[in-house]
Amino acid sequence: MLRQRGLRATPQRLLVLQILEDVGEHLDAENIWLRGKDYDPSLSLATVYRTLHLLEENDLVSQRYFSRDHKKEYYELQKEEHYHFTCQRCGKVIEIHTPRIEQARQELAKELGLVFTHACICFEGYCSSCAQEIQHTQGEHTHVS
Amino acid sequence: MLRQRGLRATPQRLLVLQILEDVGEHLDAENIWLRGKDYDPSLSLATVYRTLHLLEENDLVSQRYFSRDHKKEYYELQKEEHYHFTCQRCGKVIEIHTPRIEQARQELAKELGLVFTHACICFEGYCSSCAQEIQHTQGEHTHVS
DNA sequence: TTTCGTGCAAATGGTTTGCAGACGC
DNA sequence: GCGTCTGCAAACCATTTGCACGAAA
Numbered sequence: 001m002l003r004q005r006g007l008r009a010t011p012q013r014l015l016v017l018q019i020l021e022d023v024g025e026h027l028d029a030e031n032i033w034l035r036g037k038d039y040d041p042s043l044s045l046a047t048v049y050r051t052l053h054l055l056e057e058n059d060l061v062s063q064r065y066f067s068r069d070h071k072k073e074y075y076e077l078q079k080e081e082h083y084h085f086t087c088q089r090c091g092k093v094i095e096i097h098t099p100r101i102e103q104a105r106q107e108l109a110k111e112l113g114l115v116f117t118h119a120c121i122c123f124e125g126y127c128s129s130c131a132q133e134i135q136h137t138q139g140e141h142t143h144v145s
Numbered sequence: 146m147l148r149q150r151g152l153r154a155t156p157q158r159l160l161v162l163q164i165l166e167d168v169g170e171h172l173d174a175e176n177i178w179l180r181g182k183d184y185d186p187s188l189s190l191a192t193v194y195r196t197l198h199l200l201e202e203n204d205l206v207s208q209r210y211f212s213r214d215h216k217k218e219y220y221e222l223q224k225e226e227h228y229h230f231t232c233q234r235c236g237k238v239i240e241i242h243t244p245r246i247e248q249a250r251q252e253l254a255k256e257l258g259l260v261f262t263h264a265c266i267c268f269e270g271y272c273s274s275c276a277q278e279i280q281h282t283q284g285e286h287t288h289v290s
Numbered sequence: 291t292t293t294c295g296t297g298c299a300a301a302t303g304g305t306t307t308g309c310a311g312a313c314g315c
Numbered sequence: 316g317c318g319t320c321t322g323c324a325a326a327c328c329a330t331t332t333g334c335a336c337g338a339a340a
Contacts (some may be wrong), residue, residue, distance in 0.1 A: 121266050
Protein backbone atom coordinates (compact mmCIF):
# COMPACT_ATOMS: atom_id res chain seq x y z
CA MET A 1 0.00 0.00 0.00
CA LEU A 2 2.86 2.36 0.81
CA ARG A 3 5.15 1.00 -1.84
CA GLN A 4 2.85 2.45 -4.47
CA ARG A 5 3.94 5.89 -3.39
CA GLY A 6 7.58 5.06 -3.78
CA LEU A 7 8.02 4.44 -0.06
CA ARG A 8 9.84 1.51 1.40
CA ALA A 9 8.03 -0.96 3.60
CA THR A 10 10.65 -1.21 6.28
CA PRO A 11 10.10 -3.35 9.36
CA GLN A 12 10.07 -0.20 11.52
CA ARG A 13 7.22 1.33 9.55
CA LEU A 14 5.19 -1.84 9.59
CA LEU A 15 5.82 -2.15 13.31
CA VAL A 16 4.51 1.33 14.06
CA LEU A 17 1.40 0.66 11.98
CA GLN A 18 0.92 -2.69 13.66
CA ILE A 19 1.08 -1.15 17.11
CA LEU A 20 -1.44 1.54 16.25
CA GLU A 21 -3.73 -1.13 14.82
CA ASP A 22 -3.41 -3.45 17.80
CA VAL A 23 -3.93 -0.80 20.41
CA GLY A 24 -6.78 0.75 18.48
CA GLU A 25 -6.60 4.07 20.23
CA HIS A 26 -4.43 7.17 20.40
CA LEU A 27 -0.84 6.82 21.56
CA ASP A 28 2.00 9.27 21.93
CA ALA A 29 5.29 8.75 20.18
CA GLU A 30 7.12 7.61 23.28
CA ASN A 31 4.50 5.02 24.05
CA ILE A 32 4.67 3.65 20.54
CA TRP A 33 8.44 3.55 20.87
CA LEU A 34 8.32 1.66 24.17
CA ARG A 35 5.91 -0.89 22.79
CA GLY A 36 7.93 -1.20 19.61
CA LYS A 37 11.10 -1.94 21.51
CA ASP A 38 9.56 -5.19 22.70
CA TYR A 39 9.72 -6.37 19.11
CA ASP A 40 12.74 -4.44 17.88
CA PRO A 41 14.98 -3.34 20.77
CA SER A 42 17.06 -1.16 18.48
CA LEU A 43 14.06 0.90 17.37
CA SER A 44 14.80 4.57 17.85
CA LEU A 45 12.44 7.30 18.92
CA ALA A 46 13.54 9.43 15.98
CA THR A 47 12.40 6.76 13.59
CA VAL A 48 9.04 6.56 15.31
CA TYR A 49 8.59 10.29 14.82
CA ARG A 50 9.71 10.17 11.23
CA THR A 51 7.42 7.26 10.53
CA LEU A 52 4.44 8.93 12.13
CA HIS A 53 4.93 12.05 10.06
CA LEU A 54 5.25 9.99 6.94
CA LEU A 55 2.12 8.01 7.69
CA GLU A 56 0.28 11.21 8.45
CA GLU A 57 1.27 12.75 5.14
CA ASN A 58 -0.11 9.68 3.47
CA ASP A 59 -3.41 9.83 5.34
CA LEU A 60 -2.97 6.59 7.21
CA VAL A 61 -2.52 8.22 10.59
CA SER A 62 -3.86 11.38 12.11
CA GLN A 63 -2.17 13.50 14.71
CA ARG A 64 -4.25 14.82 17.58
CA TYR A 65 -3.99 16.95 20.64
CA PHE A 66 -5.89 16.28 23.81
CA SER A 67 -7.10 18.55 26.53
CA ARG A 68 -5.48 21.83 27.31
CA ASP A 69 -1.93 20.62 27.27
CA HIS A 70 -0.84 20.69 23.67
CA LYS A 71 2.76 19.97 24.40
CA LYS A 72 2.40 16.33 23.54
CA GLU A 73 1.17 14.93 20.27
CA TYR A 74 -0.94 11.82 19.98
CA TYR A 75 -1.46 9.63 16.97
CA GLU A 76 -4.15 7.22 15.85
CA LEU A 77 -5.12 5.39 12.70
CA GLN A 78 -7.24 7.54 10.48
CA LYS A 79 -10.91 6.67 10.77
CA GLU A 80 -14.31 8.27 10.45
CA GLU A 81 -14.83 11.81 11.72
CA HIS A 82 -14.70 12.11 15.47
CA TYR A 83 -13.41 14.37 18.22
CA HIS A 84 -12.16 13.94 21.75
CA PHE A 85 -13.29 15.05 25.17
CA THR A 86 -10.86 14.78 28.09
CA CYS A 87 -12.05 14.65 31.67
CA GLN A 88 -9.83 16.95 33.67
CA ARG A 89 -10.51 14.99 36.84
CA CYS A 90 -10.11 11.32 35.94
CA GLY A 91 -8.23 11.81 32.70
CA LYS A 92 -10.55 9.64 30.67
CA VAL A 93 -10.73 10.46 26.96
CA ILE A 94 -14.18 10.12 25.45
CA GLU A 95 -14.74 9.86 21.73
CA ILE A 96 -17.23 12.40 20.50
CA HIS A 97 -19.47 12.15 17.47
CA THR A 98 -21.39 15.19 16.36
CA PRO A 99 -22.44 16.51 12.96
CA ARG A 100 -22.18 20.12 14.13
CA ILE A 101 -18.52 20.62 13.28
CA GLU A 102 -18.96 19.45 9.73
CA GLN A 103 -22.08 21.56 9.53
CA ALA A 104 -20.14 24.60 10.68
CA ARG A 105 -17.45 23.91 8.11
CA GLN A 106 -19.96 23.72 5.28
CA GLU A 107 -21.77 26.85 6.37
CA LEU A 108 -18.53 28.79 6.70
CA ALA A 109 -17.28 27.48 3.39
CA LYS A 110 -20.39 28.80 1.72
CA GLU A 111 -20.59 32.10 3.61
CA LEU A 112 -16.91 33.08 3.50
CA GLY A 113 -15.53 31.06 0.62
CA LEU A 114 -13.12 29.23 2.91
CA VAL A 115 -11.63 25.89 1.98
CA PHE A 116 -11.02 23.70 5.01
CA THR A 117 -8.11 21.29 5.00
CA HIS A 118 -7.49 20.63 8.65
CA ALA A 119 -8.92 21.39 12.05
CA CYS A 120 -7.99 20.87 15.66
CA ILE A 121 -11.03 20.28 17.81
CA CYS A 122 -10.74 19.10 21.36
CA PHE A 123 -12.87 19.51 24.43
CA GLU A 124 -12.13 19.40 28.10
CA GLY A 125 -14.29 19.27 31.22
CA TYR A 126 -15.82 16.68 33.51
CA CYS A 127 -17.26 13.34 32.46
CA SER A 128 -20.70 12.54 33.82
CA SER A 129 -19.51 10.50 36.79
CA CYS A 130 -16.88 13.05 37.84
CA ALA A 131 -19.39 15.85 37.41
CA GLN A 132 -21.77 14.07 39.77
CA GLU A 133 -19.14 13.47 42.39
CA ILE A 134 -18.09 17.09 42.32
CA GLN A 135 -21.65 18.23 42.71
CA HIS A 136 -22.08 15.96 45.73
CA THR A 137 -18.91 17.25 47.34
CA GLN A 138 -19.89 20.83 46.78
CA GLY A 139 -23.40 20.11 48.03
CA GLU A 140 -22.02 18.81 51.33
CA HIS A 141 -19.78 21.81 51.70
CA THR A 142 -22.60 24.21 51.03
CA HIS A 143 -24.68 22.32 53.54
CA VAL A 144 -22.01 22.53 56.21
CA SER A 145 -20.94 26.10 55.78
CA MET B 146 -9.81 44.99 39.36
CA LEU B 147 -7.01 42.53 40.04
CA ARG B 148 -6.31 43.82 43.51
CA GLN B 149 -9.67 42.45 44.61
CA ARG B 150 -8.29 38.97 44.18
CA GLY B 151 -5.30 39.67 46.33
CA LEU B 152 -3.05 40.28 43.36
CA ARG B 153 -0.66 43.17 43.05
CA ALA B 154 -1.07 45.68 40.29
CA THR B 155 2.54 45.85 39.24
CA PRO B 156 3.67 47.99 36.31
CA GLN B 157 4.65 44.85 34.40
CA ARG B 158 1.17 43.39 34.66
CA LEU B 159 -0.48 46.61 33.63
CA LEU B 160 1.92 46.88 30.73
CA VAL B 161 1.07 43.44 29.39
CA LEU B 162 -2.63 44.22 29.63
CA GLN B 163 -2.11 47.56 27.95
CA ILE B 164 -0.28 45.99 25.03
CA LEU B 165 -2.98 43.38 24.49
CA GLU B 166 -5.59 46.12 24.60
CA ASP B 167 -3.74 48.40 22.20
CA VAL B 168 -2.96 45.72 19.65
CA GLY B 169 -6.45 44.29 19.89
CA GLU B 170 -5.52 40.94 18.44
CA HIS B 171 -3.64 37.80 19.35
CA LEU B 172 0.06 38.02 20.15
CA ASP B 173 2.62 35.50 21.25
CA ALA B 174 4.62 35.95 24.44
CA GLU B 175 7.78 37.01 22.67
CA ASN B 176 5.97 39.66 20.69
CA ILE B 177 4.41 41.06 23.83
CA TRP B 178 7.83 41.06 25.45
CA LEU B 179 9.43 42.92 22.54
CA ARG B 180 6.72 45.56 22.54
CA GLY B 181 6.87 45.83 26.30
CA LYS B 182 10.60 46.47 26.27
CA ASP B 183 9.97 49.75 24.49
CA TYR B 184 8.33 50.96 27.68
CA ASP B 185 10.28 48.97 30.25
CA PRO B 186 13.62 47.79 28.86
CA SER B 187 14.20 45.56 31.88
CA LEU B 188 11.01 43.59 31.33
CA SER B 189 11.78 39.91 31.26
CA LEU B 190 10.22 37.24 29.10
CA ALA B 191 9.65 35.09 32.16
CA THR B 192 7.52 37.80 33.69
CA VAL B 193 5.48 38.07 30.52
CA TYR B 194 4.75 34.35 30.68
CA ARG B 195 3.91 34.48 34.37
CA THR B 196 1.66 37.46 33.85
CA LEU B 197 -0.17 35.86 30.94
CA HIS B 198 -0.87 32.75 32.96
CA LEU B 199 -2.10 34.82 35.85
CA LEU B 200 -4.36 36.87 33.63
CA GLU B 201 -5.66 33.72 32.03
CA GLU B 202 -6.52 32.17 35.38
CA ASN B 203 -8.47 35.31 36.16
CA ASP B 204 -10.36 35.21 32.89
CA LEU B 205 -8.95 38.43 31.53
CA VAL B 206 -6.93 36.78 28.80
CA SER B 207 -7.43 33.62 26.79
CA GLN B 208 -4.74 31.44 25.38
CA ARG B 209 -5.15 30.15 21.83
CA TYR B 210 -3.47 28.00 19.30
CA PHE B 211 -3.52 28.69 15.59
CA SER B 212 -3.29 26.41 12.62
CA ARG B 213 -1.61 23.10 12.76
CA ASP B 214 1.49 24.20 14.55
CA HIS B 215 0.65 24.15 18.20
CA LYS B 216 4.16 24.75 19.36
CA LYS B 217 3.54 28.40 19.98
CA GLU B 218 0.90 29.88 22.21
CA TYR B 219 -0.98 33.06 21.44
CA TYR B 220 -2.88 35.28 23.79
CA GLU B 221 -5.71 37.75 23.43
CA LEU B 222 -8.05 39.65 25.70
CA GLN B 223 -11.06 37.58 26.54
CA LYS B 224 -14.07 38.54 24.47
CA GLU B 225 -17.23 37.03 23.05
CA GLU B 226 -17.15 33.49 21.68
CA HIS B 227 -15.18 33.14 18.48
CA TYR B 228 -12.77 30.84 16.73
CA HIS B 229 -9.92 31.19 14.29
CA PHE B 230 -9.23 30.09 10.76
CA THR B 231 -5.66 30.27 9.45
CA CYS B 232 -4.90 30.40 5.75
CA GLN B 233 -2.06 28.00 5.10
CA ARG B 234 -1.02 29.94 2.02
CA CYS B 235 -1.01 33.62 3.03
CA GLY B 236 -1.00 33.10 6.79
CA LYS B 237 -3.95 35.36 7.40
CA VAL B 238 -5.97 34.58 10.51
CA ILE B 239 -9.71 35.03 10.11
CA GLU B 240 -12.03 35.33 13.06
CA ILE B 241 -14.89 32.87 12.86
CA HIS B 242 -18.33 33.20 14.38
CA THR B 243 -20.64 30.23 14.37
CA PRO B 244 -23.28 28.96 16.78
CA ARG B 245 -22.56 25.33 15.87
CA ILE B 246 -19.84 24.76 18.42
CA GLU B 247 -21.94 25.94 21.29
CA GLN B 248 -24.81 23.93 19.89
CA ALA B 249 -22.62 20.82 19.84
CA ARG B 250 -21.57 21.48 23.41
CA GLN B 251 -25.13 21.75 24.61
CA GLU B 252 -26.26 18.66 22.75
CA LEU B 253 -23.35 16.63 24.07
CA ALA B 254 -23.87 17.92 27.58
CA LYS B 255 -27.44 16.71 27.47
CA GLU B 256 -26.75 13.40 25.70
CA LEU B 257 -23.65 12.32 27.60
CA GLY B 258 -23.82 14.31 30.81
CA LEU B 259 -20.55 16.06 30.04
CA VAL B 260 -19.61 19.36 31.63
CA PHE B 261 -17.52 21.52 29.31
CA THR B 262 -14.95 23.84 30.81
CA HIS B 263 -12.57 24.46 27.93
CA ALA B 264 -12.14 23.73 24.26
CA CYS B 265 -9.54 24.20 21.60
CA ILE B 266 -11.09 24.85 18.23
CA CYS B 267 -9.03 26.01 15.30
CA PHE B 268 -9.36 25.63 11.58
CA GLU B 269 -6.89 25.68 8.76
CA GLY B 270 -7.21 25.83 5.00
CA TYR B 271 -7.32 28.44 2.26
CA CYS B 272 -8.99 31.83 2.48
CA SER B 273 -11.26 32.72 -0.40
CA SER B 274 -8.69 34.70 -2.37
CA CYS B 275 -5.96 32.08 -1.99
CA ALA B 276 -8.43 29.35 -2.88
CA GLN B 277 -9.26 31.17 -6.10
CA GLU B 278 -5.65 31.69 -7.05
CA ILE B 279 -4.87 28.05 -6.49
CA GLN B 280 -7.76 27.01 -8.63
CA HIS B 281 -6.54 29.30 -11.42
CA THR B 282 -3.03 27.94 -11.19
CA GLN B 283 -4.22 24.38 -11.30
CA GLY B 284 -6.55 25.22 -14.15
CA GLU B 285 -3.64 26.57 -16.19
CA HIS B 286 -1.54 23.55 -15.45
CA THR B 287 -4.33 21.25 -16.44
CA HIS B 288 -4.78 23.27 -19.60
CA VAL B 289 -1.12 23.10 -20.51
CA SER B 290 -0.43 19.47 -19.79
C1' DT C 291 8.34 44.54 57.42
C1' DT C 292 6.55 40.86 55.30
C1' DT C 293 5.08 38.83 51.33
C1' DC C 294 4.67 38.77 46.68
C1' DG C 295 6.94 39.74 42.06
C1' DT C 296 10.71 40.23 39.11
C1' DG C 297 14.99 39.46 36.39
C1' DC C 298 18.36 36.40 35.30
C1' DA C 299 20.11 32.28 33.81
C1' DA C 300 19.75 27.57 33.77
C1' DA C 301 16.69 23.66 33.20
C1' DT C 302 12.98 21.19 30.84
C1' DG C 303 11.08 18.09 27.57
C1' DG C 304 8.86 16.85 23.42
C1' DT C 305 10.31 16.99 18.84
C1' DT C 306 13.70 17.59 15.06
C1' DT C 307 18.03 17.14 12.59
C1' DG C 308 23.01 16.01 10.82
C1' DC C 309 25.59 12.43 9.87
C1' DA C 310 27.64 7.92 8.99
C1' DG C 311 26.53 3.41 8.47
C1' DA C 312 22.76 -0.17 7.06
C1' DC C 313 19.36 -2.01 4.27
C1' DG C 314 15.37 -2.36 0.84
C1' DC C 315 14.70 -3.00 -3.86
C1' DG D 316 24.90 -0.59 -6.14
C1' DC D 317 21.98 3.32 -5.55
C1' DG D 318 19.26 5.93 -2.96
C1' DT D 319 16.52 5.70 0.96
C1' DC D 320 16.20 4.68 6.10
C1' DT D 321 17.82 4.19 10.52
C1' DG D 322 20.15 4.93 15.04
C1' DC D 323 22.61 7.93 17.66
C1' DA D 324 23.50 12.00 19.83
C1' DA D 325 23.28 16.69 19.62
C1' DA D 326 20.39 20.59 18.57
C1' DC D 327 16.05 23.16 18.96
C1' DC D 328 13.09 26.26 21.10
C1' DA D 329 9.05 27.74 23.46
C1' DT D 330 8.11 27.57 28.05
C1' DT D 331 9.15 26.88 33.00
C1' DT D 332 11.65 27.22 37.29
C1' DG D 333 15.14 28.23 41.25
C1' DC D 334 17.02 31.79 43.41
C1' DA D 335 18.31 36.17 45.35
C1' DC D 336 17.07 40.79 44.98
C1' DG D 337 13.44 44.53 44.69
C1' DA D 338 9.22 46.52 45.46
C1' DA D 339 3.92 46.66 46.73
C1' DA D 340 0.93 47.00 50.73
